[in-house]
Every structure is written in structure tokens, then in C-alpha cells.
Amino acid sequence: MEKNIYIIKTQEVFDAIVVGSGIAGGWAAKELTEKGLKTLLVERGRPVEHRKDYIGEGLKAWQMPFRGSVEKALVDEQHYVQKKCYAFNDATKHFFGNDKDFPYSTPKDKPFDWIRGNQLGGKSLLWHRQSYRWSDHDFNSNARDGEGVDWPIRYKDIEQWYDKVELHAGISGSKENLEILPDSQFLPPFEMNPVEKEMKARIEKKWSTRKLIIGRTAHLSVPASHHLAQGRLQCQARNECQKGCSFGAYFSTQSSTLPSALATNNLSIATNSIVHSVIYDPKTNRATGVRVIDAETLETREYFAKVIFLCASTLGTTQIMLNSVSESFPTGIANSSGALGHYLMDHLYGAGAMGRVEGFEEDYYSGRRPIGLIMPRFRDYNEKNPNFKRGYFYMAGAQRASWEQLGTGDGFGAEFKANIRQPGPWYFNLSGSGEMLPRYENQVSLHPTLKDKWGMPQLHIECSFSDNDWKMMEDIADTAANMLEAIGLKDVKKDIRAKRDWHPGLSIHEMGTARMGKDPKTSVLNGWNQAHDVPNLFVTDGACMTSSASQNPSLTYMALTARAADYAVQQLKLGKI
Amino acid sequence: MNLPALPSGSDGVSRRAALKQLALACGLALSASSLSALAASFSAPTDFSRSKKTLLTAKQLELVRALGDIIIPATDTPGAVAAGVHDFINHYTAYCASSAEQQQLLATLARIESAAHDEFKTAFTALTNAQQLQLLNAMEQAQNGFSQADRKGLKQLKALVVFGYYTSEPGATQELAYLAIPGGYKGNFKLKEIGRAWALNF
Ligand SMILES: Cc1cc2nc3c(=O)[nH]c(=O)nc-3n(C[C@H](O)[C@H](O)[C@H](O)COP(=O)(O)OP(=O)(O)OC[C@H]3O[C@@H](n4cnc5c(N)ncnc54)[C@H](O)[C@@H]3O)c2cc1C
Numbered sequence: 018m019e020k021n022i023y024i025i026k027t028q029e030v031f032d033a034i035v036v037g038s039g040i041a042g043g044w045a046a047k048e049l050t051e052k053g054l055k056t057l058l059v060e061r062g063r064p065v066e067h068r069k070d071y072i073g074e075g076l077k078a079w080q081m082p083f084r085g086s087v088e089k090a091l092v093d094e095q096h097y098v099q100k101k102c103y104a105f106n107d108a109t110k111h112f113f114g115n116d117k118d119f120p121y122s123t124p125k126d127k128p129f130d131w132i133r134g135n136q137l138g139g140k141s142l143l144w145h146r147q148s149y150r151w152s153d154h155d156f157n158s159n160a161r162d163g164e165g166v167d168w169p170i171r172y173k174d175i176e177q178w179y180d181k182v183e184l185h186a187g188i189s190g191s192k193e194n195l196e197i198l199p200d201s202q203f204l205p206p207f208e209m210n211p212v213e214k215e216m217k218a219r220i221e222k223k224w225s226t227r228k229l230i231i232g233r234t235a236h237l238s239v240p241a242s243h244h245l246a247q248g249r250l251q252c253q254a255r256n257e258c259q260k261g262c263s264f265g266a267y268f269s270t271q272s273s274t275l276p277s278a279l280a281t282n283n284l285s286i287a288t289n290s291i292v293h294s295v296i297y298d299p300k301t302n303r304a305t306g307v308r309v310i311d312a313e314t315l316e317t318r319e320y321f322a323k324v325i326f327l328c329a330s331t332l333g334t335t336q337i338m339l340n341s342v343s344e345s346f347p348t349g350i351a352n353s354s355g356a357l358g359h360y361l362m363d364h365l366y367g368a369g370a371m372g373r374v375e376g377f378e379e380d381y382y383s384g385r386r387p388i389g390l391i392m393p394r395f396r397d398y399n400e401k402n403p404n405f406k407r408g409y410f411y412m413a414g415a416q417r418a419s420w421e422q423l424g425t426g427d428g429f430g431a432e433f434k435a436n437i438r439q440p441g442p443w444y445f446n447l448s449g450s451g452e453m454l455p456r457y458e459n460q461v462s463l464h465p466t467l468k469d470k471w472g473m474p475q476l477h478i479e480c481s482f483s484d485n486d487w488k489m490m491e492d493i494a495d496t497a498a499n500m501l502e503a504i505g506l507k508d509v510k511k512d513i514r515a516k517r518d519w520h521p522g523l524s525i526h527e528m529g530t531a532r533m534g535k536d537p538k539t540s541v542l543n544g545w546n547q548a549h550d551v552p553n554l555f556v557t558d559g560a561c562m563t564s565s566a567s568q569n570p571s572l573t574y575m576a577l578t579a580r581a582a583d584y585a586v587q588q589l590k591l592g593k594i
Numbered sequence: 595m596n597l598p599a600l601p602s603g604s605d606g607v608s609r610r611a612a613l614k615q616l617a618l619a620c621g622l623a624l625s626a627s628s629l630s631a632l633a634a635s636f637s638a639p640t641d642f643s644r645s646k647k648t649l650l651t652a653k654q655l656e657l658v659r660a661l662g663d664i665i666i667p668a669t670d671t672p673g674a675v676a677a678g679v680h681d682f683i684n685h686y687t688a689y690c691a692s693s694a695e696q697q698q699l700l701a702t703l704a705r706i707e708s709a710a711h712d713e714f715k716t717a718f719t720a721l722t723n724a725q726q727l728q729l730l731n732a733m734e735q736a737q738n739g740f741s742q743a744d745r746k747g748l749k750q751l752k753a754l755v756v757f758g759y760y761t762s763e764p765g766a767t768q769e770l771a772y773l774a775i776p777g778g779y780k781g782n783f784k785l786k787e788i789g790r791a792w793a794l795n796f
Pocket residue numbers: 036037038039040041042059060061062102104132134135136137138139140141143144145146147148290291292293328329330331333334337525526558559569570571572574
């Protein structure tokens with residue numbers, strides 16, 4: 018990356034400012050610069066350069082003093098929340114936020130686990146890359162049962178934008194022609210192993226409403242020529258992606274959107290620049306720029322532009338908006354509705370079942386496939402719901418037991434060792450991803466007194482699972498266990514981990530605190546991700562979501578961002594914003 | 595497009611060559627500098643300076659070494675001792691275990707010693723292999739005066755030995771099969787092609 022694209026102080030009035038460089042911000046920067054806008058990307062964290070800064074990449078277990086574990090003192094002091102994320106380890110820890118530096122508060126009885134990646138690239142370096150379109154069933158859900166407000170858009174509004182971002186990012190998957198989970202523009206799917214194929218056959222024979230398909234993921238299973246031209250190579254199935262990937266085989270800001278934005282020569286980047294608030298001019302009713310605190314020196318500075326995209330992640334963006342107070346907006350910019358900060362959602366993970374599959378002793382696999390299988394939603398779609406609203410899909414997969422399981426067995430010596438040398442029995446598991454309802458009382462606000470070390474008011478997060486959420490989790494576990502028994506699995510065990518140690522936030526799909534809607538009285542953004550109250554202010558990260566569906570959300574953030582950028586540039590050219 | 599499987603060897607030269615081959619297969623001309631950047635990111639920065647503290651006394655370490663040898667002995671491949679599992683446990687528990695877990699491990703070691711003295715009037719390491727196994731089997735089964743708590747303690751120790759061994763270089767690459775860069779996922783793979791289980795990456 019060229020050094021001179023990094024700036025610190027400037028009086029230049031940019032065409033656009035993008036706040037945050039994660040999945041959404043990277044897309045905003047790419048689209049706006051490609052449309053000719055001089056764009057400043059503002060990021061609170063440090064620069065991370067593709068290949069050069071993947072310091073954990075290629076590290077093998079025995080090359081780390083604690084084999085991937087992190088020292089307890091360090092975890093206790095700096096990573097007490099981040100450690101709960103499955104991807105947190107010695108080779109990835111530098112891509113997670115530091116809990117000591119990024120404090121927030123919650124009520125004692127409502128823990129919320131806020132997982133963060135605060136650097137250039139944001140959580141695009143950390144995500145697991147499952148990528149699913151949302152369908153009309155999802156965009157209709159609030160209208161159907163009256164929870165939350167209706168989405169101002171439908172599937173047809175976003176379809177072409179899914180096409181566009183998928184082609185660039187590279188999504189692998191299988192064509193299935195399902196209305197509930199529309200197909201993407203696919204690269205070839207990853208393969209299923211024989212047990213997975215058998216489970217698919219048994220399930221689909223019993224239930225015409227339930228399909229078992231390979232997951233869809235932002236990995237270059239087979240790169241297209243334009244991916245190779247971006248310097249991205251085929252995925253090697255290491256499944257160590259969160260360490261960073263020099264092959265560029267998974268979608269991240271660094272591998273995919275940033276190179277495109279840089280190629281336009283329209284991009285400048287300000288790292289270590291914490292956006293404190295959006296500057297608002299009541300005379301023109303426009304946002305004119307952002308106030309920034311330098312992460313290292315604590316100095317303040319301002320950046321100016323004609324249009325502003327907030328992409329600082331759901332809660333990061335909401336924190337900035339709540340902190341942008343003026344006479345016109347005493348409770349936060351663009352908050353005339355009072356909806357800002359409310360309707361926080363996450364997905365319902367932490368419930369499912371697993372069982373042992375007999376046979377298939379000769380069969381094995383090679384490589385660490387970076388994606389599992391899924392069973393698209395059936396509950397409130399082509400099957401009835403027992404006693405709750407909305408539905409879920411399952412993540413699934415079959416694997417053979419390894420030393421991690423076999424090593425807990427009884428015995429000693431050569432026999433014990435020989436037993437572990439062979440892979441153990443096959444296990445097949447189903448674990449749910451459920452839709453969480455948008456509820457007013459699940460909310461974030463600025464803490465009245467507590468600040469972080471840069472002087473930003475801390476977020477106070479109040480979020481908990483509802484009765485509906487718990488009923489759904491029960492159904493996820495019961496239905497999974499019944500299904501596994503019905504197809505002949507042994508030792509079927511169901512589990513609701515959420516009862517013990519899975520809190521909201523830990524599914525890392527937080528969204529909804531600056532929702533879209535048709536009515537400015539009840540929503541913050543319109544159908545173009547544009548603030549109802551401030552026409553040149555756009556929010557395209559997860560804060561904009563009106564409901565949570567059950568699919569992983571980031572692909573939808575990408576599509577919405579590309580669509581909003583296109584609209585913003587049109588409006589700018591027409592002189593309307 | 596079929597890519598060659600990359601060798602998992604640890605020397606930088608073969609990795610470089612493999613990457614070059616990979617780039618060629620992709621029809622991608624990597625410049626010398628981007629290639630060295632790729633290669634550099636594969637030569638892992640190893641920082642063992644963090645592991646200086648120890649939990650165990652020399653005597654306790656000797657006992658853990660002996661127990662490692664009983665749990666995972668050398669066979670046609672190196673065992674726990676050659677993999678340095680006892681040293682790993684010594685540092686790992688000093689840095690990564692909670693004080694409760696540390697106390698549990700020390701209590702287990704003390705319990706094994708005291709049982710050896712009660713039953714055979716000698717140190718555990720001085721027992722015959724058969725006596726050692728008899729004692730440990732009883733402890734694992736919570737029999738002959740051993741409680742469920744003793745069984746739990748022994749299980750914790752075994753978990754540490756197993757973790758240390760199968761994440762060590764000999765454990766992962768000689769006892770099990772290891773592919774640093776598998777070159778893709780094959781679901782139709784037959785076990786007899788490698789004859790043993792894959793090591794996990796962590
Ligand atoms: C381990 C893991 C697995 C995941 N798996 C999946 C998956 O399989 N599929 C999926 O769809 N999603 C997944 N996610 C979630 C996904 O990462 C997020 O939905 C996505 O990254 C959100 O994009 P974003 O641009 O809104 O935020 P981010 O990617 O978090 O980027 C926000 C950026 O804004 C910056 N920022 C914040 N505040 C400020 C400020 N005040 N000033 C300046 N900059 C600021 C941050 O430093 C950060 O760089 C996963 C996440 C994790 C951690």
C-alpha cells in the first residue's frame with residue numbers, strides 16, 4: 018500500500034467521508050471512489066496491511082509457547098470479553114478489540130458480549146464468511162406478525178446489489194432454487210463428505226420441507242479471472258483464516274474492497290482517528306464533517322465532506338450518532354423519531370443437538386473445510402411454528418472424533434496412543450441460528466458519567482433474550498434431537514448452551530439500533546439507508562437493520578452499502594443532497 | 595483448475611517454491627517482492643521468551659515426566675517425553691492455568707505420591723511399570739481407596755499430557771498426519787491413504 022494515501026491533518030473538503038473500514042466501510046469506500054468521489058476513510062484503529070501484518074499466519078501449534086492459548090494474566094486484564102469468541106487465540110488476538118481500552122457497561126443481570134475488531138479492516142479480518150441472501154420472507158416478517166416496523170424495501174430492491182457484491186467478493190455455494198434462501202452468484206461449492214451426503218439423503222427422504230445443503234461462503238473455491246487480477250488465489254482449506262490470509266482467498270477489506278478503492282486514486286485513509294461525532298449545520302440541515310480524536314495523541318481535529326457514510330459497526334455507529342448532539346438533535350443526530358439505540362438484535366445461537374453415525378469407518382476427508390452445511394429455514398415457512406414467532410436455520414456438519422475427544426477416554430500406554438492415532442466415530446451435529454425479535458427495550462444509550470480513555474462516553478447496553486427467544490431455542494434443540502433420532506443416529510444429545518454461558522452479542526450479529534423504515538416518526542433511516550432527518554447522512558452497517566432474519570447478515574450489509582452508495586452519488590449529482 | 599498440494603515441510607525454500615508453483619497454476623505473475631512477502635508471512639515469528647516461569651519443583655517435574663511416559667510412551671513414534679510434554683505442562687500451567695487449576699494439578703501429583711508410599715512404601719518413580727499402571731488404573735476407575743475427585747484430578751493431568759503431545763511437532767506430524775496447506779478440501783478421501791488421523795491446526 019502506498020504510504021501517501023495515509024493522512025492526518027487536512028483542510029480538504031472531500032466528496033465523501035466513510036467512517037469505519039470493516040465490511041461495510043470497505044464497500045462504501047470502493048463504490049464511492051469508483052464513482053469518482055474523493056473519499057476519506059476514517060478508522061479508529063491502526064493500519065493493517067495485507068500479507069505484511071498477518072503476524073499469526075502460518076503459525077503452527079508448536080510454534081506458539083502455549084499452543085494457541087493466551088496467558089491468563091493477559092486475558093484477565095485485556096481480553097475478558099473477547100476470549101469468549103471461538104476465534105480468539107494466540108495467533109489472532111491482535112485483531113480483536115482490547116476490552117480494557119474499550120469499556121462498556123451493562124446491567125448486572127443482562128450481560129452482553131461485545132466482540133470487536135478495531136483496526137483497518139475491522140471484523141472483516143475475523144468473520145467466518147458465511148454469506149446468505151435474505152429473501153422476501155425475511156423482508157416481510159415484521160409486516161406479517163406486527164413486531165417492529167415494516168421494512169421499506171423488498172427482495173427485488175436489493176437483488177441486483179447482491180449480484181454485484183457477490184461477483185466481486187466471490188461466494189461459493191450450490192444452486193438450489195429455494196425461495197426461502199435465494200441463490201447467489203456462485204463459485205463452485207465446497208464438497209460434502211460421504212456421511213454428510215448420507216445425512217442429506219436420509220433427511221430429505223423423510224421431510225420434503227427440509228433440505229441439507231453446503232454452506233455459502235466468501236471463499237475463492239475456484240477464483241475467477243477478476244479475482245486473480247485482484248491478487249487473490251484459490252482457498253487452500255486451512256481454516257485458519259482469522260490469522261489473516263496471504264492467499265487473499267477469503268473476502269476481507271484488505272483482500273478485496275481496499276485494493277479496488279486504492280486503484281482509483283480517489284482514496285485517502287486516516288487511521289488512529291476516533292470519530293467523536295458528526296458535525297451538523299442547522300442552516301443547511303446537512304452533516305458537514307466529523308470531529309475526530311487522535312487515538313495516540315488525544316488531539317482533536319475535523320474532517321469535512323459533502324456526504325457522510327457511517328459504517329463503524331452497529332454499536333460503533335450508534336455510539337457516534339448518540340454522541341452527535343446539537344440544538345436540533347438533543348438526543349443524537351437524526352433521532353427525531355427517538356428510535357436511535359433501540360431494537361438491538363443478535364442471532365439465537367447456542368442451541369442444537371448431535372449424534373453418532375455408525376459405519377463409514379473407511380471414509381475420511383482431507384483438508385480443513387472453512388464452511389459447514391446448513392438446513393435452510395422451515396419453521397415458520399413451510400412448516401408451522403409450535404408456540405413462538407419467527408424461525409431459524411441450522412448449521413450442520415459431519416466429522417470424525419479426533420484426539421480432542423478420544424484423549425478424554427480411559428487407559429494408558431501404547432494402546433491408549435494407538436486408539437487416538439485412528440480417527441474415531443463419525444458425529445453429525447445440528448446447531449441453530451434463530452431470528453431474534455426487534456424489541457424497544459433491547460437498547461443502547463450513552464452512559465451518563467463513564468468515559469473511555471479518549472473521553473468518549475461509554476455505551477450502556479441493555480439487552481436480553483425474550484420468552485419468544487427462549488421458546489425458539491427449546492424448539493431448535495428439540496427439533497434437532499428428534500430429527501437425528503429419526504434418521505438413526507446413536508447417543509443423541511441436545512444442548513442449550515445459551516442457558517449457561519451464551520449471552521446476546523456472542524453470535525456477533527448485533528444489529529438494528531438505527532433502523533430503516535417508511536415512517537420518519539418511527540425509524541431513523543429511509544429505504545436508501547439515508548437518515549430521514551439529515552439527507553446527506555447514510556448508515557449502511559448493521560445499525561440499519563429492521564429485523565434480524567436468521568441468516569448471517571454481512572452479505573446484506575455489503576449489498577445495502579453498494580446500493581446506498583449508488584443512490585448517494587446520484588443524489589449528489591442531482592444537487593439534492 | 596487442479597492445484598498441486600503444497601508440501602508441509604518447514605523450510606522456507608520449499609514453501610517459496612510451492613508458492614511460486616501455486617501462483618503459476620493460477621496464471622498469476624507474482625513479483626519478486628510480493629512473493630517474498632508471501633513467503634515471509636509463512637516464516638513464523640516464534641516467541642518462546644514468554645515461557646520462563648515454571649509451576650513445578652524439580653521433583654514434581656520428574657513425576658510429570660514419568661507420568662507422561664506412562665500415558666503416551668515412545669512406540670514406533672516418539673512419546674510424551676521426547677516431545678517435551680513435561681516441560682510444556684510446567685510452563686503452560688504457570689502462565690495459562692487459573693490458581694484453582696494449578697492447585698488441582700499439584701494436589702493430583704501429591705495424591706499419586708502418597709498413594710505410592712501407602713501401598714508400596716516407595717516413590718512412584720521407583721515402582722515397576724506394572725505397579726505404576728496398577729495404581730493409575732485404580733485411580734482412574736476411582737477404586738481401591740481412590741475417590742471420584744481423584745479420578746477427576748487424574749483426568750485433568752491426562753488432558754494436559756494429551757494436549758501437550760498432540761500439539762507438539764512430533765505428536766502432530768509423526769504420530770498423526772499434518773498438512774499445513776492442504777490445497778483444498780476432499781470429502782471423498784479414504785482413510786487408508788494416510789492410515790492415521792489428521793492433527794488439528796491448534
Ligand atoms: C469470529 C467472527 C465470525 C463471524 N462470522 C460471520 C459470518 O460467518 N457471516 C457473517 O455474515 N458475519 C459474521 N461475523 C460478523 C461480521 O464480522 C460483522 O457483521 C461485520 O464485520 C460487520 O461489518 P461492519 O462494517 O458493520 O463492522 P466492522 O467490520 O466491525 O468494522 C467497523 C469498523 O469501524 C471502526 N470504528 C468503530 N468505531 C469507530 C469510531 N468511533 N471512529 C472510527 N472508526 C470506528 C472499527 O474500528 C472497525 O474497523 C463474524 C464476526 C466474528 C468476529
